[in-house]
């Protein structure tokens with residue numbers, strides 16, 4: 001009896017992912033340069049695949065245009081849950097601007113873990129793996145199906161990762177819930193705005209800089225348009241907890257010689273959309289704004305818009321409550337429900353009708369130099385994911 005008990009105990013201890021083991025995964029992932037572009041490095045996927053297969057999960061890789069994504073499954077009964085993360089990171093920028101440590105040399109200082117991906121989102125991957133391995137060890141709980149989707153190419157729109165692959169994955173597993181590990185500051189993300197990028201080309205007539213009366217300066221049109229666009233008011237979403245749409249003018253190009261009035265000027269715009277907006281409604285709003293600025297469509301300007309990402313919004317109250325309570329059980333704080341920030345791979349699953357929520361650690365340094373997270377936050381996030389998985393797979 002004693003022997004059996006101690007065997008069970010030893011087994012449980014072996015399978016329990018210690019905080020140190022989770023931290024080690026995060027550090028080893030940060031040490032692998034997975035910058036996107038190119039976003040085709042196989043090392044992180046190989047490392048994680050070895051680790052997860054060694055802990056009893058079924059692993060496979062799918063590669064799109066040279067970018068490998070890793071899937072790790074623990075198959076059981078219902079429900080089927082998909083945790084979503086990405087292994088690629090944005091470029092670190094000039095290495096000398098990293099003053100604490102080199103971007104791919106993880107360092108812990110004063111309780112903070114530094115390195116590219118410390119926040120977005122190699123720590124999220126480590127936390128999810130910690131929770132998944134613990135769950136896989138508890139086979140007597142007869143849990144449902146958990147699939148970790150550790151995707152490529154999130155930082156470049158997901159065309160080589162989530163866009164094609166989550167659709168296939170859902171066809172196979174029929175997910176009941178999706179959970180994304182992007183940093184949320186321990187708040188609960190219940191949706192994301194969509195994204196639409198655009199170009200506006202202003203037409204003019206080239207002339208000598210000393211004879212402006214003979215030309216038609218497109219830079220003046222550009223200036224009027226930028227001012228008007230910065231004040232564009234889009235119709236607000238009817239959902240009171242959905243973030244407002246925004247428009248930013250992000251690029252401006254005109255002329256190449258100080259004494260020549262150019263015949264063309266162009267601006268780039270970045271619009272973040274709500275579920276009540278469409279490509280058509282954006283076109284209508286923008287043409288109205290430019291018309292009010294005194295500009296005539298086709299004569300003065302041409303508008304090109306490209307719809308990059310659909311917004312999503314999850315209204316599944318029981319799942320929202322379950323995740324909210326899981327966060328609170330670890331942090332002691334009721335999370336806010338929010339939709340702020342850029343896009344995530346969650347949209348690819350949400351668009352298939354799966355309720356998707358996002359939980360992650362602090363988001364103050366993502367995409368910045370000296371990217372970092374609190375080591376304690378990593379451990380908290382693992383406990384939150386464990387709480388979510390346990391509640392989903394053991395409904396009381």
Ligand SMILES: [Zn+2]
Pocket residue numbers: 086120121154182183
């Ligand atoms: Zn991310």
